[in-house]
Amino acid sequence: MSKLRLWIAMSLDGFVAGPAQDVDNPLGVGGMHLHDWVFPLAVWREMQGLEGGEVNESTPVVEASMADIGATVMGRNMFGGGTGPWGEPAWNGWWGDNPPYHHPVFVLTHHPREPLVCEGGTTFTFVTDGIASALDQARTASMGKDVSLAGGALAARQYLEADLVDEMEINLVPIFLGDGERLFDNLGVGNPRLVHVRTVAAPGVTHLKFERP
Protein backbone atom coordinates (compact mmCIF):
# COMPACT_ATOMS: atom_id res chain seq x y z
CA MET A 1 0.00 0.00 0.00
CA SER A 2 1.17 3.49 -0.66
CA LYS A 3 2.85 5.15 2.32
CA LEU A 4 1.83 8.34 4.10
CA ARG A 5 4.99 10.45 4.33
CA LEU A 6 5.20 13.43 6.69
CA TRP A 7 7.62 16.22 5.73
CA ILE A 8 7.85 19.01 8.28
CA ALA A 9 10.28 21.55 9.74
CA MET A 10 10.66 21.91 13.50
CA SER A 11 12.66 24.22 15.76
CA LEU A 12 15.00 22.69 18.34
CA ASP A 13 12.52 23.67 21.04
CA GLY A 14 9.88 21.59 19.27
CA PHE A 15 7.70 24.09 17.45
CA VAL A 16 6.46 23.65 13.88
CA ALA A 17 4.77 27.04 13.95
CA GLY A 18 5.47 30.13 16.02
CA PRO A 19 3.00 31.93 18.29
CA ALA A 20 0.04 33.97 16.97
CA GLN A 21 -0.56 31.50 14.15
CA ASP A 22 -3.63 32.24 12.02
CA VAL A 23 -4.95 31.85 8.48
CA ASP A 24 -3.08 34.92 7.29
CA ASN A 25 0.14 33.88 9.04
CA PRO A 26 0.08 30.08 9.10
CA LEU A 27 3.62 29.73 10.44
CA GLY A 28 3.20 32.22 13.29
CA VAL A 29 5.74 34.72 14.58
CA GLY A 30 9.26 33.67 13.58
CA GLY A 31 7.99 30.52 11.93
CA MET A 32 9.26 31.53 8.50
CA HIS A 33 12.78 30.96 9.81
CA LEU A 34 11.98 27.25 9.89
CA HIS A 35 12.50 27.40 6.14
CA ASP A 36 15.53 29.66 5.83
CA TRP A 37 17.64 26.66 4.82
CA VAL A 38 15.48 25.80 1.81
CA PHE A 39 15.20 29.12 -0.01
CA PRO A 40 18.82 29.25 -1.27
CA LEU A 41 18.63 25.73 -2.71
CA ALA A 42 18.62 25.30 -6.48
CA VAL A 43 16.10 22.47 -6.13
CA TRP A 44 13.71 24.84 -4.37
CA ARG A 45 14.29 27.72 -6.78
CA GLU A 46 13.63 25.40 -9.71
CA MET A 47 10.23 24.54 -8.23
CA GLN A 48 9.45 28.27 -8.32
CA GLY A 49 10.66 28.60 -11.90
CA LEU A 50 13.86 30.37 -10.81
CA GLU A 51 17.39 29.66 -11.96
CA GLY A 52 20.58 29.33 -9.92
CA GLY A 53 20.91 28.52 -6.27
CA GLU A 54 22.94 26.24 -4.04
CA VAL A 55 23.51 22.51 -4.05
CA ASN A 56 24.38 21.06 -0.65
CA GLU A 57 23.65 18.07 1.61
CA SER A 58 19.96 19.03 1.70
CA THR A 59 19.56 18.70 -2.06
CA PRO A 60 19.13 14.89 -2.29
CA VAL A 61 16.87 14.95 0.77
CA VAL A 62 14.54 17.51 -0.79
CA GLU A 63 14.60 15.65 -4.10
CA ALA A 64 13.74 12.37 -2.39
CA SER A 65 10.89 14.03 -0.52
CA MET A 66 9.22 14.86 -3.81
CA ALA A 67 9.89 11.52 -5.52
CA ASP A 68 7.15 8.90 -5.90
CA ILE A 69 4.47 11.20 -4.49
CA GLY A 70 1.09 10.81 -6.21
CA ALA A 71 -1.10 12.94 -3.93
CA THR A 72 -0.88 15.36 -1.02
CA VAL A 73 -2.93 15.82 2.16
CA MET A 74 -2.77 19.14 4.00
CA GLY A 75 -4.56 21.12 6.69
CA ARG A 76 -6.68 24.15 5.95
CA ASN A 77 -4.01 26.61 7.05
CA MET A 78 -1.55 25.16 4.57
CA PHE A 79 -3.95 25.74 1.72
CA GLY A 80 -4.69 29.42 1.97
CA GLY A 81 -3.66 32.65 3.57
CA GLY A 82 -1.19 35.42 3.32
CA THR A 83 2.06 33.45 3.23
CA GLY A 84 3.10 30.26 1.53
CA PRO A 85 3.68 26.88 3.10
CA TRP A 86 7.42 27.63 3.28
CA GLY A 87 6.80 31.03 4.82
CA GLU A 88 7.54 33.09 1.74
CA PRO A 89 5.36 36.19 1.55
CA ALA A 90 4.24 35.81 -2.06
CA TRP A 91 1.82 32.97 -1.37
CA ASN A 92 -1.05 34.22 -3.46
CA GLY A 93 1.41 34.99 -6.22
CA TRP A 94 2.99 31.65 -6.85
CA TRP A 95 0.05 29.66 -5.60
CA GLY A 96 -2.20 31.32 -8.13
CA ASP A 97 -2.64 29.60 -11.46
CA ASN A 98 -0.07 26.81 -11.43
CA PRO A 99 0.59 25.40 -7.95
CA PRO A 100 3.79 23.37 -7.55
CA TYR A 101 2.05 20.08 -6.66
CA HIS A 102 1.03 18.80 -10.10
CA HIS A 103 -1.09 16.08 -8.52
CA PRO A 104 -4.32 15.77 -6.50
CA VAL A 105 -4.29 17.64 -3.17
CA PHE A 106 -6.78 16.93 -0.39
CA VAL A 107 -7.42 19.78 2.03
CA LEU A 108 -8.83 19.07 5.50
CA THR A 109 -11.52 21.63 6.31
CA HIS A 110 -14.83 22.09 8.08
CA HIS A 111 -16.17 24.15 5.21
CA PRO A 112 -17.51 22.29 2.14
CA ARG A 113 -16.32 23.72 -1.14
CA GLU A 114 -16.29 22.63 -4.77
CA PRO A 115 -13.01 21.12 -6.03
CA LEU A 116 -10.54 23.61 -7.50
CA VAL A 117 -8.84 22.57 -10.72
CA CYS A 118 -5.61 24.44 -11.52
CA GLU A 119 -3.12 24.44 -14.35
CA GLY A 120 -0.32 21.90 -14.35
CA GLY A 121 -2.24 18.94 -12.96
CA THR A 122 -2.97 20.24 -9.46
CA THR A 123 -6.52 19.79 -8.18
CA PHE A 124 -7.67 20.73 -4.69
CA THR A 125 -10.39 18.60 -3.14
CA PHE A 126 -11.87 19.80 0.15
CA VAL A 127 -12.56 17.02 2.64
CA THR A 128 -14.94 17.65 5.52
CA ASP A 129 -15.32 14.15 6.95
CA GLY A 130 -12.00 13.71 8.68
CA ILE A 131 -8.38 12.64 8.32
CA ALA A 132 -9.05 8.97 7.52
CA SER A 133 -11.35 9.92 4.66
CA ALA A 134 -8.83 12.39 3.28
CA LEU A 135 -6.11 9.74 3.39
CA ASP A 136 -8.35 7.16 1.71
CA GLN A 137 -9.18 9.57 -1.08
CA ALA A 138 -5.52 10.57 -1.48
CA ARG A 139 -4.39 6.93 -1.64
CA THR A 140 -6.95 6.19 -4.34
CA ALA A 141 -5.93 9.27 -6.31
CA SER A 142 -2.20 8.57 -5.95
CA MET A 143 -2.40 5.61 -8.37
CA GLY A 144 -0.06 3.44 -6.32
CA LYS A 145 2.41 6.16 -5.44
CA ASP A 146 2.91 7.52 -1.92
CA VAL A 147 0.91 10.29 -0.24
CA SER A 148 2.62 13.39 1.13
CA LEU A 149 1.43 14.85 4.43
CA ALA A 150 2.43 18.49 4.06
CA GLY A 151 1.27 19.83 7.45
CA GLY A 152 0.45 22.11 9.13
CA ALA A 153 0.99 21.33 12.76
CA LEU A 154 -2.54 20.26 13.62
CA ALA A 155 -2.97 17.97 10.63
CA ALA A 156 0.42 16.37 11.21
CA ARG A 157 -0.30 15.77 14.88
CA GLN A 158 -3.72 14.29 14.11
CA TYR A 159 -2.22 11.76 11.69
CA LEU A 160 0.55 10.92 14.18
CA GLU A 161 -2.00 10.43 16.98
CA ALA A 162 -3.95 8.04 14.76
CA ASP A 163 -0.73 6.14 13.92
CA LEU A 164 -1.31 6.67 10.21
CA VAL A 165 2.10 8.08 9.32
CA ASP A 166 4.44 5.54 7.68
CA GLU A 167 7.48 7.74 7.09
CA MET A 168 8.51 11.00 8.69
CA GLU A 169 11.23 13.47 7.80
CA ILE A 170 11.86 15.99 10.57
CA ASN A 171 13.81 18.93 9.22
CA LEU A 172 15.25 20.11 12.51
CA VAL A 173 16.25 23.77 12.50
CA PRO A 174 18.63 24.89 15.27
CA ILE A 175 16.60 27.92 16.35
CA PHE A 176 14.26 28.60 19.26
CA LEU A 177 10.77 29.92 18.56
CA GLY A 178 10.01 30.06 22.29
CA ASP A 179 6.29 29.48 21.86
CA GLY A 180 3.82 28.28 19.26
CA GLU A 181 2.52 24.93 18.13
CA ARG A 182 4.36 21.73 19.00
CA LEU A 183 4.37 18.67 16.76
CA PHE A 184 5.18 16.17 19.52
CA ASP A 185 2.78 17.13 22.27
CA ASN A 186 0.52 14.93 24.33
CA LEU A 187 1.14 12.01 21.99
CA GLY A 188 1.85 9.81 25.02
CA VAL A 189 4.53 7.24 25.81
CA GLY A 190 5.26 4.92 22.89
CA ASN A 191 3.98 7.28 20.21
CA PRO A 192 4.94 7.93 17.46
CA ARG A 193 5.83 4.30 16.80
CA LEU A 194 8.45 5.16 14.22
CA VAL A 195 12.17 4.45 14.39
CA HIS A 196 15.09 6.55 13.24
CA VAL A 197 16.76 5.34 10.05
CA ARG A 198 19.18 8.12 9.04
CA THR A 199 20.52 11.59 9.78
CA VAL A 200 21.80 14.16 7.28
CA ALA A 201 23.52 17.25 8.68
CA ALA A 202 23.21 20.17 6.25
CA PRO A 203 23.67 23.95 6.43
CA GLY A 204 21.02 25.33 8.76
CA VAL A 205 19.11 22.07 9.15
CA THR A 206 19.45 18.45 10.23
CA HIS A 207 17.28 15.96 8.36
CA LEU A 208 16.10 13.10 10.58
CA LYS A 209 14.22 10.27 8.87
CA PHE A 210 11.92 7.80 10.61
CA GLU A 211 10.06 4.74 9.36
CA ARG A 212 7.75 2.07 10.69
CA PRO A 213 9.83 -0.66 12.36
Next chain:
Amino acid sequence: MSKLRLWIAMSLDGFVAGPAQDVDNPLGVGGMHLHDWVFPLAVWREMQGLEGGEVNESTPVVEASMADIGATVMGRNMFGGGTGPWGEPAWNGWWGDNPPYHHPVFVLTHHPREPLVCEGGTTFTFVTDGIASALDQARTASMGKDVSLAGGALAARQYLEADLVDEMEINLVPIFLGDGERLFDNLGVGNPRLVHVRTVAAPGVTHLKFERP
Protein backbone atom coordinates in the same frame (compact mmCIF):
# COMPACT_ATOMS: atom_id res chain seq x y z
CA MET B 1 35.48 35.14 32.49
CA SER B 2 35.10 31.40 32.55
CA LYS B 3 32.10 30.12 30.59
CA LEU B 4 29.17 28.11 31.88
CA ARG B 5 28.81 25.19 29.47
CA LEU B 6 25.63 23.10 29.42
CA TRP B 7 25.98 19.49 28.21
CA ILE B 8 22.71 17.58 28.03
CA ALA B 9 20.94 14.85 26.05
CA MET B 10 17.43 15.41 24.71
CA SER B 11 14.92 13.26 22.85
CA LEU B 12 13.51 14.51 19.55
CA ASP B 13 10.23 15.22 21.31
CA GLY B 14 12.08 17.53 23.66
CA PHE B 15 12.49 15.56 26.88
CA VAL B 16 15.69 15.44 28.93
CA ALA B 17 14.11 12.99 31.37
CA GLY B 18 11.27 10.52 30.98
CA PRO B 19 8.09 10.41 33.07
CA ALA B 20 8.04 9.25 36.71
CA GLN B 21 11.36 10.92 37.43
CA ASP B 22 12.49 10.73 41.03
CA VAL B 23 15.62 10.61 43.17
CA ASP B 24 16.00 6.86 42.64
CA ASN B 25 15.36 7.16 38.90
CA PRO B 26 16.61 10.61 37.90
CA LEU B 27 16.18 10.03 34.18
CA GLY B 28 12.59 8.72 34.40
CA VAL B 29 11.02 5.93 32.37
CA GLY B 30 12.97 5.36 29.17
CA GLY B 31 15.35 8.20 29.96
CA MET B 32 18.39 5.93 30.07
CA HIS B 33 18.04 5.55 26.30
CA LEU B 34 19.11 9.19 26.00
CA HIS B 35 22.60 7.86 26.66
CA ASP B 36 22.66 4.68 24.57
CA TRP B 37 25.03 6.37 22.12
CA VAL B 38 27.69 7.09 24.74
CA PHE B 39 28.15 3.71 26.44
CA PRO B 40 29.92 1.98 23.50
CA LEU B 41 32.45 4.81 23.14
CA ALA B 42 36.05 4.17 24.11
CA VAL B 43 36.27 7.68 25.56
CA TRP B 44 33.37 6.89 27.90
CA ARG B 45 34.69 3.45 28.84
CA GLU B 46 38.07 4.94 29.66
CA MET B 47 36.37 7.33 32.12
CA GLN B 48 35.00 4.23 33.88
CA GLY B 49 38.41 2.54 33.88
CA LEU B 50 37.37 0.12 31.12
CA GLU B 51 39.33 -0.81 28.02
CA GLY B 52 38.16 -1.07 24.41
CA GLY B 53 35.15 0.55 22.84
CA GLU B 54 34.29 2.48 19.70
CA VAL B 55 35.72 5.62 18.17
CA ASN B 56 33.28 7.54 15.99
CA GLU B 57 32.09 11.08 15.19
CA SER B 58 31.00 11.54 18.82
CA THR B 59 34.49 10.96 20.19
CA PRO B 60 35.95 14.45 19.61
CA VAL B 61 32.70 16.03 20.81
CA VAL B 62 32.80 14.12 24.10
CA GLU B 63 36.51 14.88 24.49
CA ALA B 64 35.92 18.59 23.90
CA SER B 65 33.08 18.60 26.43
CA MET B 66 35.52 17.54 29.14
CA ALA B 67 38.37 19.83 28.11
CA ASP B 68 39.13 23.03 30.04
CA ILE B 69 36.53 22.31 32.72
CA GLY B 70 37.61 23.34 36.22
CA ALA B 71 34.38 22.84 38.14
CA THR B 72 30.89 21.38 37.75
CA VAL B 73 27.44 22.54 38.83
CA MET B 74 24.61 20.00 39.06
CA GLY B 75 21.13 19.59 40.44
CA ARG B 76 20.35 17.41 43.42
CA ASN B 77 18.96 14.58 41.31
CA MET B 78 22.20 14.34 39.38
CA PHE B 79 24.19 13.89 42.57
CA GLY B 80 22.53 10.94 44.20
CA GLY B 81 20.09 8.12 43.71
CA GLY B 82 19.78 4.69 42.26
CA THR B 83 21.17 5.30 38.76
CA GLY B 84 24.03 7.35 37.43
CA PRO B 85 23.92 10.60 35.51
CA TRP B 86 24.16 8.68 32.22
CA GLY B 87 21.43 6.25 33.26
CA GLU B 88 23.70 3.34 34.04
CA PRO B 89 22.37 1.26 36.95
CA ALA B 90 25.60 0.98 38.95
CA TRP B 91 25.53 4.59 40.16
CA ASN B 92 26.44 3.90 43.77
CA GLY B 93 29.18 1.59 42.57
CA TRP B 94 31.25 3.85 40.36
CA TRP B 95 30.27 6.99 42.15
CA GLY B 96 31.62 5.60 45.39
CA ASP B 97 35.22 6.38 46.25
CA ASN B 98 36.62 8.00 43.11
CA PRO B 99 34.03 9.99 41.11
CA PRO B 100 34.97 10.80 37.52
CA TYR B 101 34.98 14.59 37.96
CA HIS B 102 38.40 15.16 39.54
CA HIS B 103 37.51 18.77 40.32
CA PRO B 104 35.15 20.72 42.60
CA VAL B 105 31.45 19.94 42.11
CA PHE B 106 28.67 22.21 43.41
CA VAL B 107 25.34 20.52 44.07
CA LEU B 108 22.14 22.58 44.16
CA THR B 109 20.00 21.45 47.09
CA HIS B 110 17.62 22.67 49.75
CA HIS B 111 19.28 20.50 52.37
CA PRO B 112 22.49 21.80 54.00
CA ARG B 113 25.23 19.20 54.22
CA GLU B 114 28.94 19.19 54.96
CA PRO B 115 31.23 19.06 51.89
CA LEU B 116 32.17 15.58 50.72
CA VAL B 117 35.81 15.04 49.81
CA CYS B 118 36.48 12.04 47.58
CA GLU B 119 39.57 10.41 46.11
CA GLY B 120 40.96 11.68 42.85
CA GLY B 121 40.36 15.38 43.41
CA THR B 122 36.56 15.44 43.42
CA THR B 123 34.88 17.43 46.19
CA PHE B 124 31.13 17.93 46.49
CA THR B 125 29.95 21.21 47.98
CA PHE B 126 26.24 21.54 48.70
CA VAL B 127 24.78 24.94 47.86
CA THR B 128 21.49 26.00 49.41
CA ASP B 129 21.32 29.65 48.39
CA GLY B 130 20.51 29.36 44.72
CA ILE B 131 21.88 28.97 41.21
CA ALA B 132 23.79 32.27 41.05
CA SER B 133 25.64 31.45 44.25
CA ALA B 134 26.51 27.96 43.01
CA LEU B 135 27.84 29.42 39.76
CA ASP B 136 29.88 32.07 41.60
CA GLN B 137 31.45 29.44 43.83
CA ALA B 138 32.14 27.17 40.86
CA ARG B 139 33.77 29.99 38.90
CA THR B 140 36.03 30.81 41.82
CA ALA B 141 36.95 27.16 42.27
CA SER B 142 37.56 26.58 38.54
CA MET B 143 40.78 28.66 38.63
CA GLY B 144 40.09 30.34 35.31
CA LYS B 145 38.79 27.27 33.52
CA ASP B 146 35.17 26.83 32.42
CA VAL B 147 32.29 25.51 34.52
CA SER B 148 30.26 22.49 33.37
CA LEU B 149 26.50 22.51 33.92
CA ALA B 150 25.75 18.79 34.08
CA GLY B 151 21.96 18.91 34.54
CA GLY B 152 19.47 17.61 35.41
CA ALA B 153 16.50 19.11 33.65
CA LEU B 154 15.42 21.54 36.36
CA ALA B 155 18.90 22.94 37.01
CA ALA B 156 19.55 23.33 33.28
CA ARG B 157 16.26 25.13 32.73
CA GLN B 158 16.85 27.45 35.69
CA TYR B 159 20.23 28.53 34.33
CA LEU B 160 18.76 29.00 30.84
CA GLU B 161 15.90 31.08 32.23
CA ALA B 162 18.41 33.30 34.02
CA ASP B 163 20.45 33.66 30.79
CA LEU B 164 23.55 32.38 32.56
CA VAL B 165 24.50 29.67 30.05
CA ASP B 166 27.33 30.69 27.69
CA GLU B 167 27.68 27.49 25.67
CA MET B 168 25.25 24.66 25.14
CA GLU B 169 25.72 21.25 23.56
CA ILE B 170 22.41 19.52 22.87
CA ASN B 171 22.98 15.83 22.26
CA LEU B 172 19.82 15.15 20.30
CA VAL B 173 18.74 11.52 20.38
CA PRO B 174 16.23 10.44 17.70
CA ILE B 175 13.82 8.71 20.07
CA PHE B 176 10.47 9.71 21.56
CA LEU B 177 10.00 9.56 25.33
CA GLY B 178 6.38 10.70 24.99
CA ASP B 179 6.28 12.41 28.36
CA GLY B 180 8.64 13.65 31.05
CA GLU B 181 10.58 16.81 31.66
CA ARG B 182 11.27 19.27 28.86
CA LEU B 183 14.39 21.39 28.67
CA PHE B 184 12.89 24.10 26.46
CA ASP B 185 9.58 24.83 28.10
CA ASN B 186 8.03 28.16 29.00
CA LEU B 187 11.31 29.94 28.31
CA GLY B 188 9.43 32.47 26.19
CA VAL B 189 10.11 34.03 22.81
CA GLY B 190 13.74 35.08 22.35
CA ASN B 191 15.14 32.70 24.95
CA PRO B 192 17.62 31.02 25.04
CA ARG B 193 19.66 33.79 23.44
CA LEU B 194 22.22 31.40 22.00
CA VAL B 195 22.99 30.79 18.34
CA HIS B 196 23.86 27.58 16.55
CA VAL B 197 27.53 27.21 15.63
CA ARG B 198 27.95 23.61 14.46
CA THR B 199 26.30 20.22 13.96
CA VAL B 200 27.92 16.79 14.19
CA ALA B 201 25.87 13.79 13.05
CA ALA B 202 27.03 10.62 14.82
CA PRO B 203 25.63 7.12 15.37
CA GLY B 204 22.51 7.44 17.51
CA VAL B 205 22.93 11.13 18.26
CA THR B 206 23.27 14.55 16.66
CA HIS B 207 25.45 17.04 18.51
CA LEU B 208 24.20 20.63 18.17
CA LYS B 209 26.39 23.35 19.64
CA PHE B 210 25.25 26.85 20.59
CA GLU B 211 27.12 29.91 21.82
CA ARG B 212 26.41 33.46 22.84
CA PRO B 213 26.23 35.64 19.71
